[in-house]
Amino acid sequence: MENEKKKSVIDWVWDLFASVKFAVVIFTVIALTSMVGTIVEQNVEPEKNLKVLAKMFGESAAPTLYGILDKLGFMDMYHSWWFVTFLLLFAANLVICSLDRLPRILKHVKEKIHPMSEEYIERMSIRKTVSIKGKPAGLTEQAAAAIGKIGFRPGRSETEKGVQFYAEKGNFTRLGVYITHLSILVILSGAIIGVYFGFGAFLNLPEGQTTSVAYTNRGTEVPLGFEVRCDNFEVDYYGETDMPKAYKSWLTVFKNGKEVAHKVISVNDPLTYEGITFYQSSFGSLPDAMDRGVVVLNLVSRDGKNEQVNTRVGGTFTMPGTAVTGKITNFSPALSFDESGRPFTYDQNVSNPAIYVEFSGEGGKPFAGWIFKRFPQTWNLPDGSRVEFKDFWGVQYTGLQVRRDPGVLLVYLGCIFMAIGLYITFFMSHKRLWVSLVEEKGSTKVLIGATANKNRASFEKDIEKLAGLLDEARKGGK
Amino acid sequence: MSGSASSVFFGLTTMAYILAMVLYIGYLAFRKKAIGLVATAVTIAGFVSQTLAILLRWKDFYDIGQMGWLRAVPLTNLYESLIFFVWCLILAYLVIEYKYKTRTFGAFITPVAALVLGFIDLSGMSKNIQPLVPALQSNWLLAHVMMSFISYSMFAVSFSTGLMYLIVRTEKRSEPAYIFWTVMLSIFIIVLCAMGLDYLTFKLSVKSQEELIKSFLFKATFRSSSSGVAVASYAIAAGLTFVIWRFGGVLKRLVTGFNMSAETLDEITYRSIAMGFPIFTLGGLIFGAIWADQAWGKYWTWDPKETWSLITWFFYAFYLHSRLMRGWRGKKVAMVAVLGFIAVIFTYLGVNLLLSGLHSYGSQ
Ligand code: HEM
Numbered sequence: 001m002e003n004e005k006k007k008s009v010i011d012w013v014w015d016l017f018a019s020v021k022f023a024v025v026i027f028t029v030i031a032l033t034s035m036v037g038t039i040v041e042q043n044v045e046p047e048k049n050l051k052v053l054a055k056m057f058g059e060s061a062a063p064t065l066y067g068i069l070d071k072l073g074f075m076d077m078y079h080s081w082w083f084v085t086f087l088l089l090f091a092a093n094l095v096i097c098s099l100d101r102l103p104r105i106l107k108h109v110k111e112k113i114h115p116m117s118e119e120y121i122e123r124m125s126i127r128k129t130v131s132i133k134g135k136p137a138g139l140t141e142q143a144a145a146a147i148g149k150i151g152f153r154p155g156r157s158e159t160e161k162g163v164q165f166y167a168e169k170g171n172f173t174r175l176g177v178y179i180t181h182l183s184i185l186v187i188l189s190g191a192i193i194g195v196y197f198g199f200g201a202f203l204n205l206p207e208g209q210t211t212s213v214a215y216t217n218r219g220t221e222v223p224l225g226f227e228v229r230c231d232n233f234e235v236d237y238y239g240e241t242d243m244p245k246a247y248k249s250w251l252t253v254f255k256n257g258k259e260v261a262h263k264v265i266s267v268n269d270p271l272t273y274e275g276i277t278f279y280q281s282s283f284g285s286l287p288d289a290m291d292r293g294v295v296v297l298n299l300v301s302r303d304g305k306n307e308q309v310n311t312r313v314g315g316t317f318t319m320p321g322t323a324v325t326g327k328i329t330n331f332s333p334a335l336s337f338d339e340s341g342r343p344f345t346y347d348q349n350v351s352n353p354a355i356y357v358e359f360s361g362e363g364g365k366p367f368a369g370w371i372f373k374r375f376p377q378t379w380n381l382p383d384g385s386r387v388e389f390k391d392f393w394g395v396q397y398t399g400l401q402v403r404r405d406p407g408v409l410l411v412y413l414g415c416i417f418m419a420i421g422l423y424i425t426f427f428m429s430h431k432r433l434w435v436s437l438v439e440e441k442g443s444t445k446v447l448i449g450a451t452a453n454k455n456r457a458s459f460e461k462d463i464e465k466l467a468g469l470l471d472e473a474r475k476g477g478k
Numbered sequence: 479m480s481g482s483a484s485s486v487f488f489g490l491t492t493m494a495y496i497l498a499m500v501l502y503i504g505y506l507a508f509r510k511k512a513i514g515l516v517a518t519a520v521t522i523a524g525f526v527s528q529t530l531a532i533l534l535r536w537k538d539f540y541d542i543g544q545m546g547w548l549r550a551v552p553l554t555n556l557y558e559s560l561i562f563f564v565w566c567l568i569l570a571y572l573v574i575e576y577k578y579k580t581r582t583f584g585a586f587i588t589p590v591a592a593l594v595l596g597f598i599d600l601s602g603m604s605k606n607i608q609p610l611v612p613a614l615q616s617n618w619l620l621a622h623v624m625m626s627f628i629s630y631s632m633f634a635v636s637f638s639t640g641l642m643y644l645i646v647r648t649e650k651r652s653e654p655a656y657i658f659w660t661v662m663l664s665i666f667i668i669v670l671c672a673m674g675l676d677y678l679t680f681k682l683s684v685k686s687q688e689e690l691i692k693s694f695l696f697k698a699t700f701r702s703s704s705s706g707v708a709v710a711s712y713a714i715a716a717g718l719t720f721v722i723w724r725f726g727g728v729l730k731r732l733v734t735g736f737n738m739s740a741e742t743l744d745e746i747t748y749r750s751i752a753m754g755f756p757i758f759t760l761g762g763l764i765f766g767a768i769w770a771d772q773a774w775g776k777y778w779t780w781d782p783k784e785t786w787s788l789i790t791w792f793f794y795a796f797y798l799h800s801r802l803m804r805g806w807r808g809k810k811v812a813m814v815a816v817l818g819f820i821a822v823i824f825t826y827l828g829v830n831l832l833l834s835g836l837h838s839y840g841s842q
Contacts, residue, residue, distance in 0.1 A: 020802050027799070031792040031821075038782035038829070078780045191778070200776065246612050267612035268772050279775040280612075403775040411777060415764045422756035 018100035113168040121449030128448040136162035136437035146469035162437040176424030183417035190410030198405040205230040206397040214402040227254040249398040282399030293395040298388040330356035429454035487531035494524025502584030566631035586638040618769035625761020632754030637819035640812040643743040655809040664719035786825035793818040
C-alpha cells in the first residue's frame with residue numbers, strides 16, 4: 001500500500017517534469033524575472049538603482065522598493081539562489097522530458113519501413129495516382145529508376161496484383177530535437193564549470209613593468225603562475241580625431257625567468273598562456289609618471305644622417321653630424337591650439353602628446369616649436385632636418401582583462417551541437433514513400449503515397465516529379 | 479559626392495514604401511488588380527533603390543575607414559541596422575508574395591517598413607557614418623548583426639501574419655484574443671502618435687537629436703509636466719483603444735474578403751519563426767557570445783542587451799513548444815507570436831533607448 005503511494009508521488013513528479021506545459025511555465029518565469037534584472041542594474045552602488053527606481057515609481061516609494069528588491073536578491077539576481085534554481089529546474093525538465101520520450105523516438109528511428117496495403121496508401125497525406133499502359137511486370141525497372149532519381153533507394157515486395165516499392169530517408173532527423181535539447185545541457189554544464197573552476201580579473205600594467213598577479217573586482221590578488229611584462233603600448237587614431245582606431249600591447253610572458261611567449265595583442269585578438277587569457281580592454285595614463293617618461297626621437301639631419309635617442313622632458317640632444325642642439329623645454333600630454341593660436345592642454349591622458357623643442361647653435365637662426373607624436377608634418381624643421389617624435393614611453397598603462405574559463409570549450413561544443421540540432425530539426429525531415437504498381441484491366445495503376453514529419457511542401461514537389469517521371473515512362477513505353 | 483547620392487536613394491526608398499503602403503491598403507479596400515500590380519512595382523522600385531543606397535553607403539564607409547570591405551559593411555549603428563532590417567523585411571515580403579501568390583500581406587508589411595523609416599526620421603537618430611571603435615572590428619560581429627536582423631525580419635513577418643490570423647479568427651468582442659489584438663494595434667498606433675507629438679513639441683529644445691527619445695519620451699503626452707495634458711492623453715488613448723475594439727470587425731471583413739485562409743496565415747507564421755529561430759539562435763546568441771568572448775573574454779555577462787536577446791529566445795521557444803500542447807494551436811499560439819515580436823522590438827530599441835535613458839545619470 002505504502003509502496004504504491006510512494007511510487008505515485010514519484011510518478012507525479014516525473015510526469016510534471018516530463019510535460020511541455022511545465023516547460024512553457026518555466027520559459028515564462030525565466031523570461032519575466034530576467035526582465036527585472038535589466039531594469040535594476042546589477043552589481044552597482046545602491047544610489048544608482050535608487051535613482052532608477054525613483055524615476056519609475058517616485059522618490060517616496062524608491063527606498064522601500066529598493067529594500068524589498070535587495071532582500072529578494074534582485075541586485076545580483078542572475079546569481080541569486082532562486083534564479084539558479086529556476087535554471088536547474090529548467091535543466092531537469094529538459095533531461096526528464098527527453099528521457100521520457102526517447103524510447104518512443106528511438107523506436108521510430110530504428111523501425112524499418114515495410115509494405116502497406118492499398119487502402120492505407122490511399123489515406124496518406126501526400127498521394128498521387130498515374131495510369132500506365134502495360135503490365136506491372138514490364139514497368140518495374142522504370143519505376144525503380146524513377147524512385148532512384150528523386151534520391152531514394154527502394155525495397156521491393158511482390159503483391160497479389162503487382163509489385164510495391166517502399167523507401168524512406170532521414171529517420172535519424174527525428175533525433176534533431178534531442179540534439180538541440182542536449183546542447184543546452186552541454187552549454188549549461190560548461191557555464192557551471194566556468195563559474196567554479198575559472199576566474200575573471202583585471203590588470204592595469206604600465207609600460208615597462210612586470211607582474212605575476214592580477215586583481216579581482218574586489219581587489220584581491222590572483223596569482224598567475226608566471227610573469228607578464230608590458231613592453232610597449234600604442235594607440236592608433238582615426239585621422240586627426242581622438243577616436244581610437246586600434247590599440248595594441250606588446251606582451252612578453254616569463255616562466256621561471258625564461259621568456260616563453262610573446263604577442264602583440266589588440267582588441268579582439270588576445271594572448272593565451274597556460275589557460276589564462278589576456279584581453280586588451282582599455283588603457284590609461286599615469287599622471288605621476290609624466291616627468292619620468294622617455295621621449296623617443298629619431299633624428300635625421302639635413303644630409304640624411306640618422307640617429308635614435310632616448311631622452312626626457314627637460315633633456316637635450318644633438319642633431320647627428322652637426323653642432324645644433326635641441327632642448328625639450330615644455331610638454332603636453334594632449335595639446336591643441338585655441339582660436340587665437342595659443343596652445344593649451346585639453347586632456348590629462350596621453351592622447352596627443354607634444355614636446356616644445358628649442359634649438360640653438362651653429363650660427364643659424366635658432367628654431368623653436370611644438371612637435372607632435374601623432375602628426376608627422378610637425379616633424380620637419382625649417383632647415384630641412386627632421387625630428388621624428390616616435391614615442392613617449394613609460395607613461396601609459398594597458399588595461400587587460402585576465403580570465404581563465406575551462407568551461408568555454410564545452411560551451412562552444414554545445415553551441416555547435418545546437419546549430420546542428422536546429423538545422424536538422426527545421427530543415428530536414430523524415431520522409432517515407434510507397435509506390436504500388438497494380439494491374440488493372442490490362443494496364444497498370446501506379447499508386448503513390450508518402451508522408452513527411454516536416455516540410456511537407458518540399459516533399460510534395462518531389463512526389464510531383466516522381467509522377468512526372470513515371471508519366472514519361474508511359475510515353476516511352478508506347 | 480556619393481554620400482549625398484546614398485541619402486537621395488534612401489529618401490526615394492522611404493517615399494516608395496509609403497506609397498506602396500497606401501497602394502496595398504487601397505488594393506485591400508477596392509480589390510482592383512491594377513492597384514495591386516502598381517503596389518508590387520512600387521515596392522520593387524523601392525527595394526532596388528534601397529539596395530543601391532546601401533551599396534553606396536558601404537562604399538563611402540570603405541573610403542573613410544580604410545580597413546577593407548568586410549569592415550565597412552554599413553551595419554554598425556542604430557540607423558544602419560534599422561535600414562538593413564527594412565531591407566530584409568521587404569525582401570522576405572516579396573518572396574512571400576511570389577510564393578503564396580497573394581498581396582494581402584502587403585497592407586501589413588509595408589506599413590511596418592514605412593513606420594520604421596518614419597521612426598528613423600522622427601527620432602532624429604544620427605545618420606552619420608561613424609568609424610568603427612576597436613571592439614566592433616570583428617568579423618563575428620558582422621555575422622552577428624546581419625543574422626540578427628535577418629531573423630528579426632522573419633519575426634516581423636510572423637508578427638504580421640499572427641496578427642492577421644487573430645483578426646480573421648476572432649468572432650466576439652468579448653473574446654480574449656479579440657481584445658488582445660485590438661489592444662495591441664491600439665498600443666502601436668498610440669505609441670507612434672505619442673512619439674510624433676514628442677518630436678513636434680521638443681525638436682527645438684533638444685540639444686542633440688539622440689536625446690529626444692532618451693529624455694523626452696512621452697513628455698508631450700503621458701509624462702507631461704502639466705497633469706491636465708497627461709490625464710487627457712490617457713483618456714484619448716483609452717478612447718482610441720475603445721474605438722478600435724468597437725470597430726475591429728471592419729478590419730476583419732477587409733481581411734477575410736480575400737482568399738487568405740487562416741491555415742495559410744498560421745503556416746506562414748510558423749514557417750517564418752521556424753526560419754527565424756535557428757538564424758537568431760546561431761547569429762544572435764551564439765555569434766554574439768563568440769564575439770563577446772573574443773573582445774572582452776566573457777561569452778555571457780547578463781548585460782541588458784544579452785538578457786533581452788535571451789528573453790526573446792525564450793518567447794519563441796515558448797511559441798514552438800506551445801504548438802505541441804493540447805488545445806494550444808490557433809489563437810493562443812498566434813498571441814505568443816505577436817508577443818514575441820514585441821520582445822524583439824524591445825531587445826533592439828528598448829534596450830538602447832529606454833534602458834540606457836533610465837540608467838544614465840544626467841538626464842532627468
Ligand atoms: C530554451 C530551451 C529549448 C529549446 C531551444 C528547445 C528547442 C526545441 C525545438 C527547436 C523543438 C522543435 C519544435 C518544432 O519542431 O517546431 C523542440 C521540440 C520539443 N521540445 Fe524543446 N527546447 C527547449 C526546451 C525544452 C524543454 C525544457 C522541454 C521539456 C519539456 C522541451 C520539450 C520539447 C518536446 C517534447 C518537443 C517535441 C519533440 C518532438 O517533436 O518529438 N523543450 N524543442
